[in-house]
Amino acid sequence: NPVAATADKVVEKVQEAVGSGTDIPGAPAPVPPSVDEPTRPTGPLPPKPDQRGPDTYSPTGQATSTPQDEVAQGGEFLTTAQGTRPYDTDHSLKAGPRGPVLLQDHHLREKITHFDHERIPERVVHARGAAAHGVFQGYGTATRISKATFLGKDVETPVFVRFSTVLGSRGSADTVRDTRGFATKFYTGEGVFDLVGNNIPVFFIQDAIKFPDVVHAAKPHPDREIPQAQSAHDTFWDFVTLHTEATHHTLWNMSDRGIPRSYRMMEGFGVHTFRLVNAEGATTLVKWHWKPKLGVHSMAWEEAQITAGVDPDFHRRDLADAIEAGAFPQWELGVQTFPDTEDQLFEGIDLLDPTKMVPEELAPVQPVGLLTLNANPSNYFAETEQVAFHVGHLVPGIDVTDDPLLQGRLFSYLDTQITRLGGPNFSQLPINRPHAAVNDMLRDGMHQTAVHRGVAPYRPNSLDGGCPFLAGEDNGAYVEVPERVPAAPKVREAAASFDDHYSQPRLFWLSMTPTEREHIVAAYTFELSKCWETAIKERALKVLANIDGGLCAQVAAGLGLPAPAPTVTLADPAPSPALSQLGSTWPLDGRTVGVITTDGQDLSGVRSVARAALDADMVPLVIAPAGGVLDHDGDPVTVQRTFATARSTEFDALLVTSAPAPGADAFAARDAKADESGEGATGIDPRVVLLLAEAHRHGKAIGAWNGGARALEAAGIAPGTPGVVTADSAEDGLRGITELLGRHRAWDRFDPAL
Numbered sequence: 001n002p003v004a005a006t007a008d009k010v011v012e013k014v015q016e017a018v019g020s021g022t023d024i025p026g027a028p029a030p031v032p033p034s035v036d037e038p039t040r041p042t043g044p045l046p047p048k049p050d051q052r053g054p055d056t057y058s059p060t061g062q063a064t065s066t067p068q069d070e071v072a073q074g075g076e077f078l079t080t081a082q083g084t085r086p087y088d089t090d091h092s093l094k095a096g097p098r099g100p101v102l103l104q105d106h107h108l109r110e111k112i113t114h115f116d117h118e119r120i121p122e123r124v125v126h127a128r129g130a131a132a133h134g135v136f137q138g139y140g141t142a143t144r145i146s147k148a149t150f151l152g153k154d155v156e157t158p159v160f161v162r163f164s165t166v167l168g169s170r171g172s173a174d175t176v177r178d179t180r181g182f183a184t185k186f187y188t189g190e191g192v193f194d195l196v197g198n199n200i201p202v203f204f205i206q207d208a209i210k211f212p213d214v215v216h217a218a219k220p221h222p223d224r225e226i227p228q229a230q231s232a233h234d235t236f237w238d239f240v241t242l243h244t245e246a247t248h249h250t251l252w253n254m255s256d257r258g259i260p261r262s263y264r265m266m267e268g269f270g271v272h273t274f275r276l277v278n279a280e281g282a283t284t285l286v287k288w289h290w291k292p293k294l295g296v297h298s299m300a301w302e303e304a305q306i307t308a309g310v311d312p313d314f315h316r317r318d319l320a321d322a323i324e325a326g327a328f329p330q331w332e333l334g335v336q337t338f339p340d341t342e343d344q345l346f347e348g349i350d351l352l353d354p355t356k357m358v359p360e361e362l363a364p365v366q367p368v369g370l371l372t373l374n375a376n377p378s379n380y381f382a383e384t385e386q387v388a389f390h391v392g393h394l395v396p397g398i399d400v401t402d403d404p405l406l407q408g409r410l411f412s413y414l415d416t417q418i419t420r421l422g423g424p425n426f427s428q429l430p431i432n433r434p435h436a437a438v439n440d441m442l443r444d445g446m447h448q449t450a451v452h453r454g455v456a457p458y459r460p461n462s463l464d465g466g467c468p469f470l471a472g473e474d475n476g477a478y479v480e481v482p483e484r485v486p487a488a489p490k491v492r493e494a495a496a497s498f499d500d501h502y503s504q505p506r507l508f509w510l511s512m513t514p515t516e517r518e519h520i521v522a523a524y525t526f527e528l529s530k531c532w533e534t535a536i537k538e539r540a541l542k543v544l545a546n547i548d549g550g551l552c553a554q555v556a557a558g559l560g561l562p563a564p565a566p567t568v569t570l571a572d573p574a575p576s577p578a579l580s581q582l583g584s585t586w587p588l589d590g591r592t593v594g595v596i597t598t599d600g601q602d603l604s605g606v607r608s609v610a611r612a613a614l615d616a617d618m619v620p621l622v623i624a625p626a627g628g629v630l631d632h633d634g635d636p637v638t639v640q641r642t643f644a645t646a647r648s649t650e651f652d653a654l655l656v657t658s659a660p661a662p663g664a665d666a667f668a669a670r671d672a673k674a675d676e677s678g679e680g681a682t683g684i685d686p687r688v689v690l691l692l693a694e695a696h697r698h699g700k701a702i703g704a705w706n707g708g709a710r711a712l713e714a715a716g717i718a719p720g721t722p723g724v725v726t727a728d729s730a731e732d733g734l735r736g737i738t739e740l741l742g743r744h745r746a747w748d749r750f751d752p753a754l
């Protein structure tokens with residue numbers, strides 16, 4: 001009887017799963033439950049008005065008072081969302097094993113329904129991000145200008161920092177040419193302060209009302225939804241050439257700043273001017289800066305493009321790996337300070353215009369604290385995805401200015417979370433909860449998780465003791481600076497000082513080294529070549545002519561179009577050397593050194609460079625033909641990358657010992673063929689040749705020892721090329737490339753076309 005057989009199977013399953021019978025027909029006699037069902041509350045109910053639920057215990061031993069986030073994964077058995085233990089989660093409840101699924105299967109419906117709603121809308125911009133926890137330590141140097149207690153000397157404040165690209169959707173690649181977000185949530189004792197900045201100190205537009213327009217233009221075309229995470233398309237260039245205030249930000253995007261090497265090697269900027277207020281009520285205007293301890297570094301454009309394909313999570317992985325390895329990234333927070341004058345100009349620069357920066361040579365960045373990222377999130381969705389930043393999250397001592405872009409942002413960030421996080425209670429999500437005590441009168445709403453007490457959420461009231469009470473300044477109240485608002489007609493206009501769209505782009509251009517300028521020319525040429533409409537390219541050239549004739553002429557040559565004459569003539573501003581990324585040396589922490597070897601080679605050299613690189617806080621990765629371990633000398637060396645998985649873009653430097661000799665691997669046959677034809681026989685694995693050739697093209701440090709020079713030769717790398725070291729031992733090879741690594745690349749060897 002097949003039905004009876006099935007019933008027996010079900011019983012078996014139940015026995016297997018729960019270990020004891022239930023009232024299923026045919027099941028063995030029930031074993032008494034391990035915990036007695038309570039028949040009545042164990043203690044008296046607490047009296048009103050407390051109204052707390054009884055402190056009972058459940059039969060599974062869970063205390064009902066345990067906070068929900070702790071019980072989410074409590075207990076050893078799988079349960080439904082209601083805490084009931086299903087005996088099977090792999091089969092729907094059916095009328096027989098081949099029969100229809102029953103509507104009564106709550107477990108099935110709950111599981112599928114929850115899954116159907118697992119995704120929330122991605123951020124409308126900055127959708128792709130990576131984040132980390134950390135700590136901010138105040139130096140106390142800012143107390144003169146701000147009463148914010150987290151800036152006080154040695155005050156330690158927990159932080160959560162989210163880095164992001166702007167244009168791409170959540171699954172897009174990290175290494176695209178784009179602005180990067182740098183948003184920091186400080187959980188201060190006085191409430192949450194969010195510093196929601198970017199890695200570029202200026203913005204595309206001067207008024208928030210244009211934000212939907214610039215984003216519509218920069219996002220993929222609405223008909224076919226391409227290109228993803230790119231600015232190299234018609235609508236972007238149409239917008240930025242018709243709104244010439246975007247010229248400055250676009251120039252930064254086309255520079256190396258648009259393709260950072262790592263989130264750890266990026267500056268951050270608050271962009272707008274903020275107003276700080278000290279204990280005496282005196283105000284100072286400031287611009288926020290994050291300065292990375294590792295310096296500012298970028299990828300080469302070709303590297304960024306290759307990486308977007310071979311490792312789209314490159315920046316995310318880089319950040320997480322560094323933190324996991326204990327190489328905690330650090331930034332100094334600094335401020336440029338300006339007197340809070342009525343005109344809010346500094347050296348003729350309008351401090352309310354977010355398309356302008358103030359050169360550091362005119363207003364030095366003064367350090368006020370240190371940020372250290374020291375822990376990775378435990379759950380991407382709960383933390384990185386659900387974190388909600390807002391420029392309006394301010395603490396006493398920090399206030400805003402009338403920058404029209406900032407003013408619009410003060411509305412937008414709260415508004416967007418209501419759609420994205422499904423209601424107004426997102427600040428109750430664990431990652432968004434302030435560490436300061438919260439006692440608001442906000443009630444109810446979607447996803448309310450607080451069980452508010454009392455009957456009078458208004459004040460004053462005579463029923464709940466009049467609480468909560470209002471703080472005065474003495475108790476840390478946030479009091480807006482009573483800034484005087486100019487008596488002026490209501491207009492939809494910008495100040496005349498906002499009309500200068502070219503002097504700062506020219507300043508940036510003049511501050512670049514020749515190599516950096518070559519990269520900018522190449523980037524404009526690439527992006528504009530991707531545009532379809534000639535009229536847009538021609539308009540872009542007109543904009544470039546106003547920045548610099550040489551820049552315009554070179555891009556025009558690349559596009560095959562005539563270079564127009566400038567329409568604006570400007571006196572040359574003094575360059576700001578601080579804007580250039582080249583010319584300094586930086587710590588080597590976290591730099592990746594690939595050590596290319598094969599079994600049978602100098603393993604003791606490999607071991608010794610790996611150890612030396614680790615000791616110097618670098619990351620050595622052994623690259624060999626196949627995975628596993630190399631152990632011909634009895635002391636095994638673990639292989640981290642194979643010739644198939646290694647790509648040059650992952651490495652800041654390469655060291656190579658003798659690569660496979662002819663006949664030693666699968667490529668011997670190919671070489672043999674090449675031998676017959678008398679061409680191209682090298683005996684070197686072509687993947688090693690590619691690794692070395694790419695690293696060489698991208699100006700990376702390369703060292704060879706123990707016959708490794710043959711591999712260099714196969715890759716067409718001439719001995720004595722700048723940044724290439726041939727050494728007698730592995731240790732000498734490492735020493736040779738270390739000095740170069742601090743300067744990031746062998747710039748004199750760098751191919752400008754990349």
Ligand code: HDE
Pocket residue numbers: 123124125126129162163164180181182183196197198203207208209211269270271272354387388389405406408409412413414416417
């Ligand atoms: Fe944003 N921006 N933005 N932005 N922004 C958002 O908020 C907006 C601007 C920045 O990691 C959104 O929660 C307007 C400048 C970062 O979660 C949204 C304007 C700067 C992040 C929004 C700007 C930024 C955002 C989308 C023009 C640098 C990611 C999702 C007035 C100073 C934060 C969200 C994170 C995110 C609006 C311009 C930085 C829609 C209206 C300038 C780093 O609210």
